């Protein structure tokens with residue numbers, strides 16, 4: 031079984047959020063199931079060659095983009111144990127010091143997708159599965175059907191994974207013609223026509239129409255996006271019937287392993303059932319973190335949020351939560367990568383308000399090592415998302431003995447269970463959930479959290495143990511994925 035992922039992110043070398051974790055975690059799990067897996071991604075200038083092994087030139091060829099002949103070089107390497115292919119070229123697509131957020135993102139990623147299919151053609155590769163991810167590489171499905179199949183590329187099954195339907199890759203129609211030659215461009219344009227804007231195409235729609243199998247990242251999100259959360263593509267998804275499935279994401283439990291994690295000041299004990307030793311390790315990490323971040327020593331609980339600061343993540347509730355936690359005597363650390371300008375402004379203002387406060391720390395950047403130490407040190411993670419296709423931060427938190435406090439939506443409701451909910455027993459409970467998504471509901475949940483933290487140690491430790499010892503790995507989901515993608 032030969033599986034190729036065509037993606038824009040791969041943890042840890044090119045990661046913005048959960049997509050990077052998924053491409054690496056799922057790939058490693060599929061390798062463990064016996065598959066031969068490769069990940070093809072752009073050779074961003076932010077990828078440091080010294081983090082790779084066996085880096086060598088694989089092939090060079092020319093391709094036409096925007097009426098120019100572009101020289102493409104594909105590099106072969108390993109990221110950890112994972113075989114990867116990195117696509118570089120002599121046009122300025124991947125030398126931007128960033129992965130996303132450029133005005134010409136649709137052109138950059140359409141060009142990348144085309145170069146990847148050219149690569150399959152030149153190398154005469156016939157993978158069993160080509161897995162494309164989100165709008166960014168969605169064009170591969172129509173390109174394969176309309177052009178590359180006839181040129182001799184053979185793929186048994188093109189699988190499209192939907193990580194977030196809020197991003198669909200709307201692009202001007204003429205951008206497509208820069209990448210795709212006629213007459214295929216006309217057919218693809220016709221099928222990908224944006225339903226709401228003339229002279230625009232919707233790249234994600236192309237993946238939905240042409241891919242043989244569609245997956246998304248949790249069962250609840252699979253249901254939600256067939257309706258309003260599909261942002262207009264729900265009816266198309268409903269037509270896919272049994273060719274569409276929600277498969278819950280896992281996490282890479284070797285990488286996210288508090289027992290071996292080299293980024294922790296104090297590793298957790300081998301026996302994660304030994305709650306006293308786990309708490310001891312968390313306390314040592316917390317003390318070190320407080321010193322590092324100039325927070326005062328305290329018996330109060332430490333809350334964290336580790337997130338992209340975008341509207342999806344409920345920034346107004348993160349803000350309100352921080353205010354309330356501090357008012358109730360708790361401490362907070364926020365690691366927020368800035369993605370939306372108005373949200374950035376709101377949090378810069380908040381950071382200014384608490385400038386001299388010894389109980390809160392704001393870190394406005396993507397910082398992987400700090401994230402590990404914060405997951406290990408915190409008592410709780412707040413994740414009040416408006417919607418959350420799956421969410422990995424809550425799973426990582428539980429793996430590190432940190433209780434998640436989440437809105438009861440989509441993937442969060444598939445992974446976090448609150449004993450205050452009807453039908454949830456203490457043996458299943460692993461955190462706190464709230465609904466509706468309001469400030470009041472968050473505050474009353476924080477009251478419950480604080481009460482348990484101070485007055486009900488047995489319950490607190492039970493919740494920690496349930497999260498710490500649950501199997502969050504990809505194993506089960508990788509098997510489901512293989513069954514689903516190979517089904518005739």
Ligand code: ADP
Pocket residue numbers: 046047048049051336337338365366367395396397398401420421422423424426
């Ligand atoms: P999304 O994919 O929507 O960003 P997820 O919860 O699925 O959200 O995945 C987020 C991943 O990115 C997690 O691994 C989380 O630890 C990481 N992450 C998010 N923001 C930051 C940040 N500012 N610094 C370090 N890691 C971050």
